[in-house]
Amino acid sequence: AIRMTQSPSSLSASTGDRVTITCRASQGISSYLAWYQQKPGKAPKLLIYAASTLQSGVPSRFSGSGSGTDFTLTISCLQSEDFATYYCQQYYSYPPKYTFGQGTKLEIK
């Protein structure tokens, strides 16, 4: 099964900062990668699919890049509402149908 490894596991930043989260797949997954944002007590929200396509309604400060095994999620100018946990997810090879990274908790510095 494909394993997804995110780094860092946690990150402290300030409003207005630019942050980057990395996700690495244990084998090539082409561009079959999504990024989700999750806030405490809420279901995850889809931000980016196909590695770099912004989901409708998601602010343009979010961007994704990568293909194959290495991917990044960048938030260009952090807003207060962006402090949350972020997950990558592969949907290239199944079963298992989906594999998630372990998450990156973005906290206020």
Place this chain on the structure above:
Amino acid sequence: EVQLVESGGGLVQPGGSLRLSCAASGFTFSSYEMNWVRQAPGKGLEWVSYISSSGSTIYYADSVKGRFTISRDNAKNSLYLQMNSLRAEDTAVYYCATATVAGRDEIDYWGQGTLVTVSS
């Protein structure tokens, strides 16, 4: 508007059983694949099970294979997860989730989740 509403969670003893339900509305349920995804307290997301639109194709995570059964009733717009031989490590919020855009597999709709607690 797409809505997924889970129910059936609660406290159950180790070795016990529980059946989760997910009521779907706002889309043509019978046309879409469905999933269960869980999240243990303070932990990350774990995909649990998948069922195709017709129910003919089913997948399970290794951690639940042989103990959990996914099913659906397209006439009732409902998804189910029968959980048997429950263990403490099955304690989690269980989400019903689907990918609604044709030709794409990323999950774009989630329910609010239902909490399952396995404890004596």
